[in-house]
Amino acid sequence: MIFSSLLPLIALLGSGTTGKADQPNYWSWAKTPPMGWNSWDGFATTVTEAQTRAHIDVMAEKLKRFGWQYVVVDIQWYEPNATGFDYRQGAKLEMDGFGRLQPALNKFPSAADGKGFKALADYAHHRGLKFGVHLMRGIPRQAVESKTPVKGTSFTAADIADRKSVCPWNGDMYGVDMTKPGAQAYYDSVFRQFADWGIDFVKVDDLSRPYHLPEIEAIRTAIDRSKRRIVFSTSPGETPLSAGEHVQNHANMWRISDDFWDNWPSLLDQFRRLRDWTPYRAPGHFPDADMLPIGMIQMGRSKTRFTPDEQITLMTLWSIARSPLMIGADLTKLDDFTLSLLTNPEVIRVDQASTNNRELFHRDGVFGWIADVPGSADKYLALFNTQTTGRVSVSLQELGLGGRVRVRDLWQRRDLGLAEREFAPTIASHGAGLYRLRSAK
Numbered sequence: 001m002i003f004s005s006l007l008p009l010i011a012l013l014g015s016g017t018t019g020k021a022d023q024p025n026y027w028s029w030a031k032t033p034p035m036g037w038n039s040w041d042g043f044a045t046t047v048t049e050a051q052t053r054a055h056i057d058v059m060a061e062k063l064k065r066f067g068w069q070y071v072v073v074d075i076q077w078y079e080p081n082a083t084g085f086d087y088r089q090g091a092k093l094e095m096d097g098f099g100r101l102q103p104a105l106n107k108f109p110s111a112a113d114g115k116g117f118k119a120l121a122d123y124a125h126h127r128g129l130k131f132g133v134h135l136m137r138g139i140p141r142q143a144v145e146s147k148t149p150v151k152g153t154s155f156t157a158a159d160i161a162d163r164k165s166v167c168p169w170n171g172d173m174y175g176v177d178m179t180k181p182g183a184q185a186y187y188d189s190v191f192r193q194f195a196d197w198g199i200d201f202v203k204v205d206d207l208s209r210p211y212h213l214p215e216i217e218a219i220r221t222a223i224d225r226s227k228r229r230i231v232f233s234t235s236p237g238e239t240p241l242s243a244g245e246h247v248q249n250h251a252n253m254w255r256i257s258d259d260f261w262d263n264w265p266s267l268l269d270q271f272r273r274l275r276d277w278t279p280y281r282a283p284g285h286f287p288d289a290d291m292l293p294i295g296m297i298q299m300g301r302s303k304t305r306f307t308p309d310e311q312i313t314l315m316t317l318w319s320i321a322r323s324p325l326m327i328g329a330d331l332t333k334l335d336d337f338t339l340s341l342l343t344n345p346e347v348i349r350v351d352q353a354s355t356n357n358r359e360l361f362h363r364d365g366v367f368g369w370i371a372d373v374p375g376s377a378d379k380y381l382a383l384f385n386t387q388t389t390g391r392v393s394v395s396l397q398e399l400g401l402g403g404r405v406r407v408r409d410l411w412q413r414r415d416l417g418l419a420e421r422e423f424a425p426t427i428a429s430h431g432a433g434l435y436r437l438r439s440a441k
Contacts, residue, residue, distance in 0.1 A: 026220075027284020029229045030252040032352045033324040034201065034286075036070025036132070041297045041328025045075055045082035049108040049120060051332075058331040060127035066343050067352060070201050070231075071124050072132035072326070073117075075170075080104040084299065089171040092142070098151040099143030100190050101135070121198035132201025132231070133194070137215055138165070138173035139186060151189040155182030167206040178214035187215075187222040195228035202230055208239040208255050213246065220250040233288065233324075241276060248285040253324050260290035262297070262305040264430065267314055268386060271367055274321040275359040281322055288324050289317075295329025295338040304329075308337060309431035312411060313384055315341050316432040319351035320369040320382040346410040347434060350380050360399075366392050370399065378438045380410075385427035392433075393424035404440040409433065 037055055039047040056071050076082040078094045078101040094102040096114070103111035110119035117133065124131040143157035150160060160183040165175025176183050194202065204219055206212075216234065223230045237255035239247060247254045256273040260266055270289050277287035294304045294311050306314060318325060325348075329338060354371035361368045365387035371380040379399055383392045396405055396419065407416040407423060411434055416425075418440055425433050 023284070024249060026224070026229070026232070026252065029284070030231050030286070031283045033322050034070055034231055034233075034253060035068045035325045035348075035352075036072060036130070036201070037068070037327045037329075037331060038072040038074055038134075038203070038291055040074040040134075041291050041293050042299065042330040043074075044085040044299055045079065045087070046084065046299065047073055047077070047107070049103075049110060052120060053123060055331045056124050056127050056129060058334070059129060062334070062339065063331075063342060064128055066345060067348055068325075068327070068342070069128075070130050070132050070326070072134065072201055072203060073120075074134040074203070075136070075205065077101075077103050077107065077133065079172075080106050087170045087172070091172070093140055093172060095140055095143060095148075097148060098189060099139055099146075099148040099157045099186070100151075100193055101140060116193065117197045117199065121200075125198060130200035131198065132203065133199055134203045134205060135190075136167065136170060136173045137204055137206040137212060138162075138167075138175045140172060141174055144174055150182045150186045153182045153185045155180075155185070157186075160186055165212075170206065173206070175212070176215060176218065178218050184218055184221060187218045188225050191219070191222040191226040191228075191230065194230065195226035199228070199230055201233065203233040203235050205235045208234045208237050208247075209258075211240055211243045211247075213243070216247070216250050235288075237288075237290075238273070244277070244280040248280045248282075252284060253286045253288040256287045256289055260293065262293040264306075264310060267306075267310065267317075270317060271359075271362070271384070274317065274323065275362075278321075278358050281357065286322060286324055289321065291326045291328040292318070293328045294341065295327075295331075295335065296333040297328055297330070300330060300333070303335075307430060309428045311337075311341060313430060313432040315347060316382050316411075316434045317369075317384065319347055320354070320357060320371060320380065320434065322351055322354065322357050325351060344411065344413070346408075346413055346436075350382075350410065350434065354380050360394070368392075368394055373436065376438075378436055381423070381435045381437055382432060383425065383427055383435075384432045385429060387429065389429045389431075390426065391424045392427045393422055395422045396420075396437075399423075399437065401437060402439045402441045405437045406440050408436045408438075410436060 121131040144161045147156040160180045161174040162177040234254040237257045357371040360370045367384040369382040
């Protein structure tokens with residue numbers, strides 16, 4: 001298997017620390033940046049069980065051997081009549097008698113008789129993959145109005161809801177007032193049910209901006225009490241840098257921007273954000289630059305607006321900065337170029353098994369990032385040209401290497417020969433190069 005060559009390096013990387021003797025146990029659940037597929041970019045609020053199963057099949061057959069493993073159903077899986085990229089105020093939601101959201105049966109028929117996502121998660125596990133869901137912060141307003149009981153307590157949803165804490169763009173939920181008796185019990189019950197369903201990953205929305213510290217801590221506690229290894233992702237950003245230490249100690253990944261889409265200015269903005277989050281990037285906890293809006297997206301209406309060179313820039317930046325890699329495309333409509341972006345083992349290795357990743361320079365619209373190759377003195381080098389096509393020069397001294405180096409182009413998967421004193425490849429406008437450099441002393 002192609003991905004098997006990455007495993008020794010990933011194991012080595014996972015043995016590293018962040019300088020703290022008391023690492024949280026759940027950091028071991030995501031020693032490397034999670035890789036998977038999320039339904040939002042391609043299907044918005046409308047993804048169905050049949051479509052999800054089809055994506056499980058594609059990932060198992062075409063992507064799993066390269067390290068891709070999570071299949072995540074995004075927002076409104078509990079709303080029967082959701083139609084697109086927007087939300088209906090006051091929409092009727094599917095939930096159980098304890099105010100816990102349930103899959104809409106017209107979308108996910110295997111959820112009948114209270115089975116939830118169990119059958120779909122089992123199918124993913126059978127194919128050697130992991131299954132995840134999206135969750136809005138808080139408790140359904142519908143449960144609050146109905147005063148549904150909080151499982152295992154004498155309290156109701158109305159007792160624990162904070163009606164002043166609302167999401168500005170989705171009207172499904174009220175926040176949970178964590179000072180109220182029964183509040184933690186509600187989150188515990190939600191994640192205990194997720195554990196029963198076999199959920200491996202949860203993306204919790206309306207959590208990072210503004211930064212809802214009490215509910216982040218409540219979710220962390222609920223996951224731990226569930227006794228299941230559920231990777232915790234917070235969304236959306238821009239998560240405040242001032243919360244860096246807190247979020248790295250409670251989540252496995254957190255968004256650094258609002259929803260990222262296929263336009264160049266948004267991609268350019270991620271350079272600064274990924275640089276600024278460098279101190280908080282380590283095994284088990286990763287700044288998340290958001291999904292990869294490549295291939296066929298927008299409910300099948302359009303292909304990505306990124307040019308091929310911009311898509312290489314996107315994949316190179318996410319990889320050298322060790323962002324989680326979550327595909328947004330409709331995987332059943334993968335074209336050859338998109339598939340090549342997702343199945344280059346040498347590029348994936350940079351994301352999954354490099355260390356000490358950092359911006360090296362930024363000058364005149366040219367960026368350089370560098371990282372160490374575990375177990376060797378080699379360096380990974382990413383060069384980005386945000387201006388017109390031209391040579392991008394970097395001195396070997398700047399890289400901390402000797403007078404001559406052997407250069408391998410990771411995207412082309414071929415050796416380029418020797419470079420002496422400087423390395424100066426030609427990089428296309430809005431393009432990037434990713435290389436491995438080895439001293440030739």
